[in-house]
Amino acid sequence: MAEHAVLHVLNRIAASSEASWVASSAANSKKGAKAITFEYNIATAELGSMAEAAVFHVLNKIAASLAGTISDELVKEVSALLAVKNSMKQIKSEFAVMRAFVSQVNAYDSRNETLAAWLEQVKKVAFEVEDIIDEYTYLVGKKRQQLLEFPEASVSSFEKHRRMHGIADQLKQVETRLERLTKMRHRYGISVRETASNSTALRQRRAFDIPHLSNEDEIVGNDEETKRLIEWLTDGREARAVISISGMGGLGKTTLANSIFKNPTVKRHFNWSVWISVSQSYRVEDLLRRILTHNTGKNEEILNGIDTMDRIELAEKVQIYLREKRYLIVLDDVWSRDPWSSLDHAFVRNNFRSRVIITTRTEDVASLADENRRLRLSTLPKEEAWDLFCKKAFSKLAEKCCPEDLKDWAEKIVDKCQGLPLAVVAIGSLLSYRRQQEQEWKSFYDQLSWQLTNNPELNWVASVLNLSFDNLPSYLKNCFLYCGLFPEDYLIKRKWLIRLWTAEGFIEERGPETTMEEVADGYVKELVHRSMLQVVERNDFGRAKTLQIHDLVREITLTTSRKEKFGIVCNGPGATVLREQARRVSVHKTD
Template identity: 30%
Template sequence: MEAIADRVIGLLGSLAFKELDILCNFQDDLESMNSMVSAIKAVLRDAEAKDMKDNLINDWLVKLKDVLLDAEDLLDAYSADELAREVMTKGKRAKGVRIFFSKSNRIVCAAKIGHEIRAIRKKLDGIFNEKNNLHLSKISSTASIESHDCRETYSFVREEDVVGRDEERKHLVSTLLDLDVKTNVSVVPIVGIGGLGKTTLAQQVYNDEAIKKHFELMKWVCVSDESSEFNNKKVAQNIIGHEIGGDVEKVTEALRDKIEGKLFLLVLDDFWNEDREKWLKLESLLRGGKKGSMIIVTTRSKIVAQIMGTFVPLYLDDLDFKNSWELFHRMAFKDGKEPDNQELVGIGRDIVRKCAGVPLAIRTIGSLLFTKKMGVSEWSYFRDNDLASIDSDDKNKIYSILKLSYDHLPSHLKNCFAFCSLFPKDYVIERTTLVQLWMAEGFIQPLDKHRCMEDVGDEYFKSYCQGACFKM
């Protein structure tokens, strides 16, 4: 929404509309409209943060968006007409072109658009007046956000980057290396709510040197299918490593050939299917591995653990405060070092307690605060306002915390972030393609006309990766 408001303000201030003002004397309407949009923009962050809890604010935002989009369409249309006039009349001598783009004809066209602007301005008047009754606060714009170098991510997790799961890691490694197992393939379930670090723990074990030396074949498959349409053929193709055409028989034959007689480790990450019959069919395809082969399954469902597990499930608990604080200051403070400012440290500890030991929540909020100026007032405001609205006992608090991270994204990144929801879950998005799609949607707005849009889009992507959380 803030990005739309920015575009409207930019169009209102363009040279084309200064010319419209001269032709049709709509100066007061344009200035009034510009002032209203700017004033509304100042409270948009607060409104968008509260819209899920206040129906009046939600209705106000819906009406505002409709009017801003109407304004943007109208101003864009006039801008396009002016550009066409410049292109068509430059160096032209044709009488028809001169007549069509004559000053008198342009005055008639501009007058029509001017009347439409006046109608939109009146709608904005009403929305502007409603704003005063919604008790919205001005929240600092993206200009107050300090830029930091983007932290690079990797396809694996280093041991030193994981906090508080050492005992669980040792237990899993010991289980996977057990030489006394009686079955050809055994299943070790890791169970816990979203955000506890099931995937991170599995990655840590998967990259353990002893594990790599022990198993002949290792494969990581992200399942992530919450629907009832669990597809054994698709999972089998992922294990094989590429898609195979043909019927299920051809795929299953290729899977058996791949694992036959080999000591393998398979990770099925984010498993949802609770249909035991479908699991037994998949399991039967995996029995051809060498005795001692292992499957790690990460899941939020206890039922999945019961129908799949050979070993007792490993239930992940919340991090204790010591480990929670260590993870937080790694994410929130420069170079991961606790600052000397004890007041800031005290606020940080209060924030960590609110995260209730959920690693994803801690990482998300820590990363968010890392992008803000290291000031007590900003952190106090976040603790006492944004975070205070989240119930620590709510089992879905992680989603509220992730919503906070979205609310605090710069306006130009919100559209980019929301656009990615169009892709299927776990879809691998190619950066160049994504930037081009953002450009096509008009999400990338270079402040410097000399800068290449692709370069700006690349910076958007880096900032997006720094602030976004992709995996639960």
């Protein structure tokens, strides 16, 4: 997450504005700490300097100072303002280079402890800059308001004169620290690897490509979806058709596609089929080579020269190879539209009733499907989720039914899963090996958040769900982490969320023709299209009115927030002492 922290600082440096109502939200706190109170008494406070996500938050606050919005008369009197502006420009340049470097960090660098330690220092400096700029914005905004109300007042009476010089000194120290970080990177030879080779990437991601339900007898629900998919695959439509299966991570898209792929009726209908796991780490050339090497044996005519062919040559070869086939191709776990232009060209339109299935978490990719050939999965109804849970948790019992003394806690656990098949199966399978005692199941429920991220038998669930967060662009990560600070099952009002994001400085400026509200509204739409937020209610114009985040996704998001010092949640009347450092504290008052 260091990349979006640095991006956050750059945006704030590049597009800071006086944003008087934003500045005023900081007026009652020290060092730019903010407090926002609403129905559930959620407050945000800056409690530490080791958080990472606030760099993006700094961007908009610094920008105004670089845009020359300060009174010329004030600048003449308070020379420290010039020093502050010059320092901001230097810091902006340093962070721009750092962000370019950090953006190259990938999952395969996670074992590099030296790099990790260096990135921690980058994050610390980023948040130190945020604190300084928060104070600067507050001081300038307050003084500007005084000049508007009392234009005849002497500038020399500016009571914050000394503090402005202090800010200038602090920024100079930040410049020095950034220079030292750059020298440190060279001194210790800190670097990032090239993107991992495709074979390595595929090996490391293979666990996520395996369908989570292997036996058809265990598949619960999706009967209508299965029937519809088989109809789409085997109807008499001669033209090649593209079908998409979409939804949030863990809904069983891969499982459903796999059951269809192995269905005897479907297998008889096509004379050639292949399953391709795309995932986030892919090269189009390798995808095309996998198609050519599938079921071709040692056919030299097909395989000759493919290792040295470029993308266009490989696409043409695939087109020739598929020309006389009624083929079925499954592209599993597609994250972007980028590879489609080459693949679309390769998948020949041969009028042999060929079909392509795409599974994805994003609506942008799902829209590649033909008209009326999009299938969006939803969570299981409570009854079906319960049935699936019992099949897994009580698989050793003859009737696979829940004992009466465990029913209350079992129902609470299933409710927590909110119909997410991945979680229901994983948790049910784990509990099938636990003693069937009420106290043990109660203890498991109470520790469910910890279990998800720390139990080796469950943390892969968190990894699967976290893939969506990891794939977010930098400007959305802070916004999504912020959503996790709302209470469980809370209905988040879109307009309110937009105002809170703006007040936090999460929204980047995108030119004079676009308002901050329009940019923020685009952020909401993008998170919905990525299946990160669910729309609960729409207004008369079809726009999202209230939103919600899945309980388990929220739990995992809170773990990330704590780890990154972005924010923590305090629940209940007993939460009177903060035992963790964080930039924000969300206090949930339910009485």
